[in-house]
Amino acid sequence: MQFEGEAVAGGTAPARADAERRQTVVGEAGVGEARVEEARAVPLSRGTALLFAVACGLAVANVYYAQPLLDTIAVEFGISRATVGLVITVTQVGYGLGLLLLVPLGDLLNRRRLIVGLSLFSVLALLTVALAPTGTVLLAGMGAVGLLAVVTQILVAYAAALAHPCERGSVVGTVTSGIIIGILLARTISGTLSDLFGWRSVYLASAGATLVVAVVLTKVLPRREARRPSMPYARLIGSVFTLLVEEPVLRTRAILALLIFSAITVLWTPMVLPLSAPPFSLSHTEVGLFGLAGAMGAAGAASAGRLADRGQAQRATGVALAIMLASWLPIALLGRSLWGHSLWGLIIGVVTIDFGLQSTHVANQSLIYRVRPEARSRLTAGYMIFYSIGCATGSIGSTLVYAHGGWTGVCALGAAISAVAVVFWALTRRPTPSPAA
Template sequence: MDKELLEEQTPEVAEVRRGEIATVDRRLVLIMSTACAISVANLYYIQPLLANMGHEFAVSANEMGFIATLSQIGYACGLLFIIPLGDKYNQRTLIVGMLCAVTLALIGMASASSIVMVGVASFLVGVTTVVPQLIIPYSAHLAPPKARGQVVGTVMSGLLIGILLARTVSGIVANYLGWRSMYWIAAAMMILLAVAMRLLLPSDRAKKDTMSYPQLLRSLWDLVRDEPVLRETMLFGALAFAAFSVFWVSLSFFLETPPYHFGSEVAGLFGLVGVTGALAASFVGKFADRRDPRLANGMGLVIILVAFVLMWLTGQWLFGLVVGTILLDLGTQSNQISSQARVYSLQPAARNRLNTVYMFIYFVGGSIGSILGTFGWSIARWNGVCAVACLLILLALGFYALNSRNMRRHLMGSR
């Protein structure tokens, strides 16, 4: 990289490029982690609110599950059509623009007068809540290879904490102020975050990608075709997040039934329980940097399976449900961090597009999990929920075992 190019970049980026520090500035990592937490929460406020919203609009649990699914489908569309632009354009500008867009979608959600309008707004909230998926590959871009897993893990900690605390906050706000108030508050926070990101986030002006937008989109298939590691992590991520969504989309319905009879605020408080797993992210990232990240994938999947077996057997007791929730979030986070560490090591110039492909399939899995969760609940209540989730993880572990030899061959060939 020439001197002029370094001077065009921010001090943090230039310093990393010269190799003068071991990792990204900690303050910058904290800023990115916080932004991920606050912005990703928009996608998850809805989950503890499903029962309340269903009562207001007089619709069934299955119909409300479809509303939650629309936000996941919207998010997948945002990943597919917006995130690839991060390999071509200034990511700070994209981030601020998307924060303004999601503000409008949240206002639409708060003011919706019918279940149809809620569905449309839910989809648009999903489409525009892609800021974390611009920030995460940018953090990988800033980090040196030997610390990439740790940096991505720290930023991902913010993301998962945001996901979990979103449920807690929305459950409490809905209990005292009503579910619409949560979306008005979220819209105000997005305005503040847009201002903060414009002032605090470094600009990445040094991009020289000449691909057109259609070429960027066409190149996504080339990445899937050429990278077996990407294909494997896509499957692991989709199935793990599907199981994760099965649990969270059905939890508020489960807690309304005997022996619990809890409201939305308790369903939201379960997000606090999962923070334990989120805090392990940086340690998982260090493990992925120093050991085999694929092994961390397998360990994460096993932990998720154990979590659902435990909740299946002991879910009627609060202690069993709490321990299972901690294990579920720990396993999901372990799988996610190790998968992204593997993906971001493939092609540095295509990190946003690699992230697009991986996260698109990841959230398609989440959308399917939301549908399967409400379906399992409608068929066999909690037994159906746990059975569906266990089947998903067993499929992932089966592929892990069958594909191990191919991955060893690929690793040896790449050397």
């Protein structure tokens, strides 16, 4: 039996033979990526790493801007509250397609050209949303925004390739922090801009910022990369599914990603609806501030990473999933007599559920990246596809449930998904050795 996270290229002859067989599956692109790293001519400076973090945060924020704006969008385009979650669903579907069809290209094409090109197309998609005259054009634009937001994952892989091995963990941590901050601040920024200048200003501002970052990346990113052996595109995409079939740890952790991100999207997508209605009647700016409450949960990422380094990834996962499940109790008390009209129950729930989410996500990635270091781009694609599926199903499911069951129904759905995640973890857990082992 293979333990999660256990190295497959270890000392025994069967293990070495298995590693060689798996290398043939990964193909020339995996070898090429390793050669790019070894042939790196320009070190990744602290300033460049921060630029990568800013670019990642800006790109991933595009996926989340719409969440506190759903009520306004529903009114302007005549979309019912039961179906307005399609705005989020279409975006997440586009993101999922981008993970499968675009992210693996980082193993074949010049990454500088790929990153800049996707960023420029993202500017056009954002302008389409900002100027959308009808709901159909809006949905098409949101799908394109999600599709192109996967440049975030290409940037993370590129940063890891450029970094010196002794500082790779620090660099990836810096870039990943940009992603977390982008997700958390997206709702606050969109809510504030919407209150001041209207919801369309959110996407106009993002288009301008994306254009500026794309120009800077053109100047900063290395113009030359080591040549990599060619690989047919169809084979490259197929290898993502091959990895899902052959790697139990990838399958298990991808399913957990689907469940936890579905649960968190069930919370965030309809939350603007009860908060913007009496007795709370919060503005978009005030609703967006709940994203800052979730920032406290980001502390779970660091603690989960340290536990994973000591071989405690499974324990960290179990505790984090239990915290996510328990968080639905204070969240469900929104507006109940026990709390009056106080929002403290919701705030506590947002902090704790985000803590559990970040902890599980980091533990997942820690285990996945130990399996095939030479295929991190495709491992990321396979894992994040399930993340996108979870977000898409959670967003549409939550708005449908809210239309018929209100906030209580939403909390029941979220708690049920979280409970399934706990049961799935308990049924599939295996001992995990430390990286040194």
